[in-house]
Amino acid sequence: MKISLILGSVSDYSKVKEACDFFKKLDVQYELRALSAHRASEELDKYITENDKDVSVYIAAAGKAAHLPGVIASKTIKPVIGIPLKSSALEGMDALLSIVQMPSGVPVATVAIDGAKNAAILACQILSISDKNIENKLKEYKSEMTRQVLEAEKKLLKEIEMI
Structure with a gap:
């Protein structure tokens, strides 16, 4: 049982470090990857295919168009939590709206803009059901x-x- 925290870009790490720190504080196993839905789509597909059986919850942090959480949700039945990031002139509203407006059948739980710690807490709450x-x-x-x-x-x- 582990959490997969996927960033749209390595430059997003500073915005999700708080989530990593929370996982360490609670001694919860997680894996961090930076796999853009747009610029590394084949690698993202391969990662999900190869690791889905070992992942209990996905967290995806992305800004601007923020397709990453939705792409992950389209490829797994595991819970996906989206973190919209403030990374453009629109102050993260573009990412927030992109993540919360998923089509029927492909849900993504969404936290506040730059809400990495809440994403970590929510992921742990999901895991706590069986741990x-x-x-x-x-x-x-x-x-x-x-x-x-x-x-x-x-x-x-x-x-x-x-x-």
């Missing part, structure tokens, strides 16, 4: 997030002398 270890780590992560929010609130209220 208790990942489920427990996600529960710990969410508890820590709650603790941080409540600590920040307490600090704010103390600063403005409401406590």
Whole structure:
């Protein structure tokens, strides 16, 4: 069981590093590739064909026309999560609309523009359905997030002398 994180270009890595860091934090197996749907379509097809049996969830990060998530979704029955990237004069809206407007029968779950960390969390949530270890780590992560929010609130209220 692994996650495949595919970038449309190596220049997109800085925008998905947060997802890689999250996988490492939770000790979740993932593979990173940079295979453009437009400029390396044969290699992308070959990768999916050769690795689909070992991949549980695909994450595809792409900007502009953002065909990558849809192309992957057209070649697998595995869940595909699209990350629209801000990479053009349209500030990522072109990528967002391209990814969310998939035709019937070829769904792609979509996160916010540059929302790599949420894509990683969603992929882990999907895996947690059948992996208790990942489920427990996600529960710990969410508890820590709650603790941080409540600590920040307490600090704010103390600063403005409401406590």
